[in-house]
Amino acid sequence: MDFELMINSLPKLLGAAVITLKLLSVSLIVGLFIGLLFAILRLNKNIYINRFAYGYSYIFRGTPLLVQIFIIYFGLGQIEYLRSTFLWVILKEPYWCAIIAFALNTGAYTSEILRSAFQTIKPGIIEAGQSLGISRKTIFYKIQIPIAIRQSLPAYGNEIILMMKGTSLASTVTLMDLTGVAKYIISTTFKPIEVFIVAGGIYLFMTFIIHNIIKFLEKKYSFN
């Protein structure tokens, strides 16, 4: 065991963990909006809108995240037309490509989580709102959405942890996130076990924190 290496690599790895957290939080925020949008589309009665939303979640859940990143980072740059638009400013940056891929990916899973949460809301609750004369819009924003969010908290907590692990793929498109830096240190020192313990420890610590935040929120928003 090379303890000196472990202590020396800790600051570098902690610095990289900040990038991991940045990638995670931005993708989660964008992904939440995408997920909410597609969950609402899934509940739409129009069969084409419904199929479109289902197709989106099916494709993004059925293919590896690595393929999605590669299509966005290596693939989209190939389209000449895109290179001439303002989108190119975003798409030439590996950072934004990774975030687009992560957001679309977590959006697909989030849409499924929220959809099932919406569907488990008892019709009686909505009917109660209607009989009180509350408008449809207010029922949706003030009754359905808060209940759905509470309902989906445990599943969403799992999704956050899965997404945190997913951000490690950013290292495949040259980003130096926690896994990227860990790989760099391993390949220069050839001490995989030591680096794995430190980097893995940081990941576990972040998992632990996220787990507890979700637990706290679950308690805070519980029905009793």
Added chain:
Amino acid sequence: MELLAFGDTGWGDELFRATLMTIAVSITAMLIGFSFAAIFTPLKLSKYKSLNLVANIYTTVIRGVPELLVIYLFFFGGSGAIMFVASMFGYNEYIEINAFVTGSFAIGIISGAYSTEVFRGAIQSIDKGQFEAAKVLGLSKFKQFYKIILPQMLRLAIPNLSNVWQITLKDTSLISVTGLVEIMRQSYIAAGSTRDPLFFYSFAAVLYLLLTFLSMKLINKLEVKYSRGY
């Protein structure tokens, strides 16, 4: 379309072989995962706290650390570990393990952590009376498990195992970083030499979708088979 032609002109046969490789790695990893689950599920359910702890460390660490990091650990540390063990037996030559073995082991250990949780959940949700009845009938420990618990456990576990299979199948794409020529690696090679990454990565996505779709069909059949009588 000529990019997908079989033979020397296209990448059809290469991609076909790569797809077979992905299937082979996924199945091997899944089986390695099952053997890990066979060790760690009893530890999880054991009445000894220290054995519980060992199993909990395994599942928590593997499920909390990115798959890619685990793969790097095996990729860079695998042959070192084997050589260390070999040197204890007096063998000091350089040993290289091939990418298939390293990859299947790395993915297998990950898949095993998920399988362990699935089996634990399935056994715990079997009615207590079943265990007692098996005991009262005077069956041997082996028969209790093999004839009474296992069939019921499988029925409960199959829906969740199909999730584990999907995760495992998608995780195999990460082994491409070690150079094993599966779908992702082959697409990377093809994209590099034809300068058409959009086409080849999209085609890779289609291949993965096809694999997940077909395996779901197959698993649904298994599910029907094991739910007979319910």
